[in-house]
Amino acid sequence: xxxxxxxxxxxxxxxxxxxxxxxxxxxxxxxxxxxxxxxxxxxxxxxxxxxxxxxxxxxxxxxxxxxxxxxxxxxxxxxxxxxxxxxxxxxxxxxxxxxxxxxxxxxxxxxxxxxxxxxxxxxxxxxxxxxxxxxxxxxxxxxxxxxxxxxxxxxxxxxxxxxxxxxxxxxxxxxxxxxxxxxxxxxxxxxxxxxxxxxxxxxxxxxxxxxxxxxxxxxxxxxxxxxxxxxxxxxxxxxxxxxxxxxxxxxxxxxxxxxxxxxxxxxxxxx
Amino acid sequence: xxxxxxxxxxxxxxxxxxxxxxxxxxxxxxxxxxxxxxxxxxxxxxxxxxxxxxxxxxxxxxxxxxxxxxxxxxxxxxxxxxxxxxxxxxxxxxxxxxxxxxxxxxxxxxxxxxxxxxxxxxxxxxxxxxxxxxxxxxxxxxxxxxxxxxxxxxxxxxxxxxxxxxxxxxxxxxxxxxxxxxxxxxxxxxxxxxxxxxxxxxxxxxxxxxxxxxxxxxxxxxxxxxxxxxxxxxxxxxxxxxxxxxxxxxxxxxxxxxxxxxxxxxxxxxxxxxxxxxxxxxxxxxxxxxxxxxxxxxxxxxxxxxxxxxxxxxxxxxxxxxx
Numbered sequence: 255x256x257x258x259x260x261x262x263x264x265x266x267x268x269x270x271x272x273x274x275x276x277x278x279x280x281x282x283x284x285x286x287x288x289x290x291x292x293x294x295x296x297x298x299x300x301x302x303x304x305x306x307x308x309x310x311x312x313x314x315x316x317x318x319x320x321x322x323x324x325x326x327x328x329x330x331x332x333x334x335x336x337x338x339x340x341x342x343x344x345x346x347x348x349x350x351x352x353x354x355x356x357x358x359x360x361x362x363x364x365x366x367x368x369x370x371x372x373x374x375x376x377x378x379x380x381x382x383x384x385x386x387x388x389x390x391x392x393x394x395x396x397x398x399x400x401x402x403x404x405x406x407x408x409x410x411x412x413x414x415x416x417x418x419x420x421x422x423x424x425x426x427x428x429x430x431x432x433x434x435x436x437x438x439x440x441x442x443x444x445x446x447x448x449x450x451x452x453x454x455x456x457x458x459x460x461x462x463x464x465x466x467x468x469x470x471x472x473x474x475x476x477x478x479x480x481x482x483x484x485x486x487x488x489x490x491x492x493x494x495x496x497x498x499x500x501x502x503x504x505x506x507x508x509x510x511x512x513x514x515x516x517x518x519x520x521x522x523x524x525x
Numbered sequence: 526x527x528x529x530x531x532x533x534x535x536x537x538x539x540x541x542x543x544x545x546x547x548x549x550x551x552x553x554x555x556x557x558x559x560x561x562x563x564x565x566x567x568x569x570x571x572x573x574x575x576x577x578x579x580x581x582x583x584x585x586x587x588x589x590x591x592x593x594x595x596x597x598x599x600x601x602x603x604x605x606x607x608x609x610x611x612x613x614x615x616x617x618x619x620x621x622x623x624x625x626x627x628x629x630x631x632x633x634x635x636x637x638x639x640x641x642x643x644x645x646x647x648x649x650x651x652x653x654x655x656x657x658x659x660x661x662x663x664x665x666x667x668x669x670x671x672x673x674x675x676x677x678x679x680x681x682x683x684x685x686x687x688x689x690x691x692x693x694x695x696x697x698x699x700x701x702x703x704x705x706x707x708x709x710x711x712x713x714x715x716x717x718x719x720x721x722x723x724x725x726x727x728x729x730x731x732x733x734x735x736x737x738x739x740x741x742x743x744x745x746x747x748x749x750x751x752x753x754x755x756x757x758x759x760x761x762x763x764x765x766x767x768x769x770x771x772x773x774x775x776x777x778x779x780x781x782x783x784x785x786x787x788x789x790x791x792x793x794x795x796x797x798x799x800x801x802x803x804x805x806x807x808x809x810x811x812x813x814x815x816x817x818x819x820x821x822x823x824x825x826x827x828x829x830x831x832x833x834x835x836x837x838x839x840x841x842x843x844x845x846x847x848x
Contacts, residue, residue: 255600256632264626271617348613352673355578355607356630359599522580524571524610 256358258365265340265370274339275374278332282378285328286320286386294393304402304483309390312397314412316390317383321423321482324382329423330430330455331448332378337371337434338447341517345442350522364517368435368510375431376424383420387413405488415490419482422495425502426478430455432506436513472497475505529592530555531605531681531712532577536586538736539572546572548736549586554681554714554729559707561727561744562716563824569736570716574609574685577714578602590681607683607714611690612670616659620650620669623658627673637676644672648702664695671702681712688722700726720824732827739827747823755796758785758812765808772799785812 269275293299293309293316300306303322308315341364344350353363399412407415433454437447458476461467471477481498484491532554539547547569554560564570575581577588579595579602587594593601614623621641628637645651648668658666667687674682687703688696703726707713717723723730724744731741740747754777759765762785769778769788774795778788790796796813803810 256630260629260633264629267622267626268615268618271615347615348610349615351575351578351580351609352613352627353630354580354599355602356627356677357599357602357632358630519582521575521582523575 256356256362258362258369261358261362261366262369265366266373269336269370269374272343274335278335278374278378279381281328282332282381283385285324286316286382287389289320289323290316290386290389290393304486305399308399310394312399312409312412313387313390313392313394314396314399314409314416316394317386317416318419318486320382320386321419321479327452327455329375329379329382329427330452333371333375333427333431334434334448334451336374337431338438338451339444340367340371340435341438341513342442342444342447346444348524354522360518361514364439364514368432368513371431371435372428375427379420379424379427383416387416401488402483402486403488407488415485418485422482422485422498423479425481425498426475429475429478429502429505429509432509432513436509439513439517473501473504475502478502529589531558531591532560532714533589533592534573534577534586535589537573537576537583537588538585539569539576539581540584545736547576547583550731550733550736550738552731552738552741554712556680556712557710558729559703559713559715559727561723561730562714562733563718563720563723563730564716564733565718568718568733570718570733571609571685572736573733574607574683574714574716577683578605578607578609580609604677604680605683606674606677606679606681607685608670608674609683609685611663612666612673614658614666614669614673617657619655619657620661620665620672621645621654623669624673624676628676631677640676640678644675647675648672649698663690664692667691667695667699671699675706679711681714682706683714685716686718687715688717688719696722732824734827753815754787754789756781756785756787756812756814756816757810759803759808759810761808762786764806765803768802768806768808769799772802775799787816 299309300319303319305315305318305322309319344353354360396409396413398406398409401407401415430451434447434451437450438444441447441450455476458474461470461474462476478498478501481494484494530553532552534550534552537547537550538545550569550573552560552562562570562573572581576583577590577595579599582596588596590601590605591603593603595601614620615626618626624641624644625637628634628641631637642651645654648671650665650668650672653661653665658669661669667690671684671687674684684703688699691699700722703713703715707726713726715723715726727744729741729743730747732739757765757769765786766778769775769786772795774791776789776791778786781787790799800810800813
């Protein structure tokens with residue numbers, strides 16, 4: 255019997271052999287670079303964005319500003335690019351019958367695929383964070399940063415807070431990945447799953463600005479994309495982070511459970 | 526569960542909405558069989574095979590592979606390998622990498638790397654093993670499908686129309702391969718819509734039409750059931766016709782368009798007596814030739830009308846086959 259870990263490694267190997275993987279990871283690396291190059295060459299700074307006015311003072315502000323920008327579409331798109339394809343690709347190539355007639359149970363294959371999609375999303379965030387930090391520090395220096403509460407935070411402490419923020423940002427991204435896996439499993443078509451995931455993200459942002467839905471606000475997935483800002487207060491405000499953990503789980507786990515159920519029970523028939 | 530038949534299918538059915546793709550199929554494949562699953566396209570062969578491999582959930586009935594249910598766990602596929610429709614692989618990976626992936630999914634096995642080279646050799650893909658499968662021809666993919674099946678060292682091989690889409694050389698190689706594997710003691714279930722192929726390779730057959738098994742048994746039995754008819758040419762066919770009509774054990778006399786008569790005989794004894802009677806009547810025998818009803822005729826008869834048939838039913842049906 256094959257183990258989940260073995261299947262997971264092969265899922266990663268399949269991702270490494272596909273162009274779309276590099277498209278997403280390339281975007282994750284290039285976008286912060288473009289941002290930093292634009293800051294250096296054009297001067298000026300993003301207005302009306304928290305930390306926007308610090309981008310020339312400290313490189314630590316760069317990843318934080320990017321997280322605020324990336325919220326709208328970039329990370330959900332990069333995540334959905336692979337997570338939305340992870341099951342549908344098997345339908346596209348008609349390879350489910352190939353892997354399901356070996357010695358791996360369906361639940362193992364599903365688990366491995368979910369882990370691979372999550373790993374990719376994590377890697378994309380890590381790449382964006384690392385590139386933004388390195389390029390930002392090269393451009394604006396490794397200097398102390400002013401927190402949202404107005405307190406100055408030393409550079410090394412600030413670096414830790416940026417790392418924690420990236421981790422917190424992962425929570426809603428993993429929920430988006432779960433929804434993409436669900437759509438990939440149900441729709442069996444990667445294009446539809448990717449677009450569907452983006453539509454879902456945009457819809458939630460629409461809820462965000464609709465009047466009369468303020469009560470829902472703390473429980474929207476889009477709100478959780480801002481939870482990391484809790485780390486940038488002095489003292490650290492854990493409430494939004496803790497809420498992000500369970501709210502994101504409430505989005506991710508039912509999606510994954512439903513996807514698993516569909517995957518375990520589906521007929522693997524030809525077109 | 527030793528001793529259980531490689532495949533035991535009982536009452537198997539699959540319904541898609543209003544359509545019964547597979548309807549109450551029973552079949553048993555015994556150890557050492559090369560079993561032909563024969564039927565026209567759209568008879569539900571592939572759907573049955575998918576259920577046997579656990580890819581599709583049956584709407585009714587059960588499948589047991591060596592006594593185990595493939596619906597419950599993939600453990601039932603232990604010792605079983607094969608493919609349905611054209612074998613499919615990851616086009617962006619090489620042939621060898623695809624086999625490595627398959628081997629990894631088969632579970633930890635130190636012997637796998639050596640066996641990958643061995644099966645690549647058997648199917649003649651060694652030279653192209655590092656090329657991406659995306660660039661493979663249909664025949665090469667088919668051979669890679671066999672290689673990936675052999676990798677599991679199966680006791681039972683399930684092959685869905687393995688020669689479909691191959692050129693004549695490829696078909697010959699594929700059939701030779703099936704013969705070689707059967708000679709090594711591997712039980713084979715082979716679906717086909719080609720009667721000649723099944724006749725060449727298989728010792729037992731099930732003939733399916735519209736989702737139902739129309740005949741299951743040995744080919745020899747089917748042939749025997751098909752019975753013998755005789756072609757007769759004499760110096761005086763008019764007189765011969767009267768003799769035939771009077772003779773016991775002779776039936777269904779008819780004219781052949783190019784001269785001569787055709788009839789069915791209850792046995793060789795009846796034919797021997799007939800020859801004597803003909804000579805006595807003065808109609809001298811020029812030709813008296815047994816004609817085997819072809820399986821082709823039988824196949825069309827079974828797949829175009831009628832329901833489940835026993836060998837006796839088949840004999841009755843053959844009587845209607847125009848000769």
